[in-house]
Amino acid sequence: MQTQEQEDLEVTTASPTPQRSGGASRRILWLLVTLGIIGALVFVKMKYFPSQNAEAKGGGKGGAGGGKGAPSGAGGKGGGQKLPVQVYVVKATSLADEVAATGSILAEESVVLKSEISGKITSLNIREGQPVRKGQLLLTINADEIQAQLRKQEFNIKLFRDQEKRQRTLLDKEYISAQEYEQANNQLLTAQADLQALRASLTKAYIRAPFDGVLGLSTITVGTYVSPGAEITTLSRVKPVKISFTVPSRFSNLVRTGDPITVTDEASNKKYEAKVYALDPQIDPVSRTQTVRARYANTNNELRPGAFVKVNLQLGQTSEALQVPTEAVIPEAAGYNVYTVQQGKMVPKKVKIGVRSTRLIQIxxxxxxxxxxxxxGILQVKPGDAVRVTK
Structure with a gap:
């Protein structure tokens, strides 16, 4: 019995040895796998992400020494990077004060000829597009009825005049009262007034040119029946012509009668010289502009009424004008701004403008x-930004 128990005890004590050996093997295996994974990750990082290592080294040096690594870490404008810009240095220049505007050509005088009475046209002397003289007969409207009434009224006046003469004789002899004489005299005066009205109506049957000018086009012929208000033709005086244009209200105090202007015809691109002869005393409350008119002789019919023209109004010349490039002026709701460079930084300034051209604006x-x-670089800079001036 003792021998058997001792054998059993020996077997039980020896059995843990193989179990301990298997656990150690598994731990070694896991350790090797882990080291393999870490090695693979290090290889991938070194091969495919080398920049991160360089940044880490640079950052370390910068953090330790505070030297070369610091500016790159700061970055942007705060780290000292300056935006390159080009500038224009303001200087006094000679400037001819001119106002550019658009205008229209107007006839010196123009009228639409219309009939004042009804009737058929019995004679026509209208030559379209041809000049006529003042008072020249252009057409006649049938006025036989008016002429008949006129003759009838002349006979009545003769009768009333005889009656008034007899009544005056009787009044002098006190055979009639003053009231009876006044009635006879009133008949005479009324008939004379009616005769005058008929003569005025008769003159309306003869349409004449009210001034020297050129006739327009017409569609009427002899025999055409016209009624009051019917348009016959136009008559225009085109020597000289007027140029009508507007200027901004801020220039209204600078424009004077007699100021020269240069007129450019849009069709032919030719230039003509004219002079201001009248200014509208009122400023248009909607557009805030003032209407100005000039006159040009138009001897050779160079400019035709209705044409569109460009106008340059000369207001004088100055040798101390300050001008800047057009692209340097920034329009805003409250006015205009320019960006200046002061001590290496951008500083905005509010300005007021004057005469402007395609390239320069007067300040x-x-x-x-x-x-x-x-x-x-105007769109990139902000107030206070550091800038670097380049040529």
């Missing part, structure tokens, strides 16, 4: 001689 207030005005 009347807000800048001085020597100011550096930014003309490029």
């Amino acid at each position: 009347t207030e807000g800048v001085a001689v020597g100011d550096s005005i930014i003309r490029t």
